[in-house]
Amino acid sequence: MLQIYNSLTRKKEPFTPIDPKNVRMYVCGMTVYDYCHIGHARVLVVFDVVNRYLREKFGQNSVTYIRNITDIDDKIIQRATENNESIESLTERFINEMNVDADKLGITRPDQEPKATLHMQDIIDMISILIDKGYAYQASNGDVYFEVKKFEGYGKLSGRNLDEDQAGARVEVEIAKKDAADFVLWKMAKDGEPAWDSPWGPGRPGWHIECSAMATKCLGNHFDIHGGGMDLKFPHHENEIAQSEASTGECFANVWMHNGHVMVDEEKMSKSLGNFFTVREVLKQYQPEVVRYFILTSHYRSPLNYTKNNLDNAKSALDRFYTALRDLHDTSAEHDYNYKESFNAALDDDFNTAEALAVLFEITRELNSLKANNNLEKAAHLGEVLRELGGMLGLLQDDAEQFLKGSGSGSDGLNDDAINQLIENRITAKKEKNWGEADRIREELSAQGIVLEDGAGGTSWRRG
């Protein structure tokens, strides 16, 4: 039985889909004005695993996964102006770049990736309903606001009490608002800003409303899971709940999932702090699965420290798996599924990927034992199991030999031919029992990051 920690109730709950034939999940995606950083990679990977596992549990075609794209907001306008580039060109460019990164990381594409600019009518419709129902008002400056006090359940997600919040503690309060907590639904366009027609005048949607409109449009008023980064819990998700439930009169999402942040030097990695590493930057040094593994080593709700040491550890761990998977022959026989049970039990427990990985290591140990005892048939079977379970996490899908011989995307230093030549020379030296020369060659390669392994079947190598 799958259990998921629900941010709304602050406890783990058994997950029961509204419709097991169509489990519906919405995740807040990217605002597209820059490259994705490792924090974004974490959301992508975490919910990719959730998506994969839900399909494993409920059926490959019984899940609808929506991840939106915010392609209009203040930051985008600002960046486009700075670049002297049109908003369309900017956002299209970074949507493409996002997909490049996501594909490299082995992220399964969501079923739909709705964009705010293509859902203006849905957004306007929802705002109209909110005004009609008395939850929203147009202020003297023309902006339309959601009146927070009218929505009874406000604060239920983030656990905050409006009276205790220090409104305006860190940001100036817009004076046109009735209450400091009210938030904008429709923002009037200033000169030169992009604008869409609306009953309240030309303008653009506030940030929160697009997700409410697109989620209900794509998944219905009431769906199963809503996810996103921890930083979106308040105000973004709190506001989404208010808007959606006020307008539809129905429960919005049953389960709220929030992933923890990626940290750098004890601080959250974020664009505004400027302490971020882009996905492509990291992928120059580490293979995609290394990044994925790194993300999955800690529980999705915990903070994750971005350090060289942790990435290197991830690489070592994958080397261990792929070393075990190397030189296994193909097999089509029935698999041994003893491990699958404990692997699934780990993921059933609020997607405990760290524990699931521990199961993969158990398999690896047994697999290595079998290889050592020359029980190659059974070893091959276990190899299949290892790959299959790893695949649920999007891991162990590379060719073992290629993974071990590859470094980041650009492997500088010696090319394969040069390495093989040196290995040949060393084999000759070894035949002559010229150990000094053999060791010298091994040292030379080692200095280039190449590790040699003399086995029964000859010498193999990998990039360490």
Added chain:
RNA sequence: GGCUGGGUGGCAGAGUGGUGAUGCAGCGGCCUGCAAAGCCGUCAACAGCGGUUCGAUUCCGCUCCUAGCCUCCA
């Protein structure tokens, strides 16, 4: 100030009211020309102080430290 979370062995990181996480690193052994890889064995931890309990790292309280949110943010 308010609201969420954390503090586990050298490092990373799960978990549990009373035996084992796991990976890397270390130590001993097997294997090897020597290594590497692998296998076997081994060391080692639960921030502090109280309380509940036959028993607490695990439950409760307090203290200290720390992260996130209360502004755009994944």
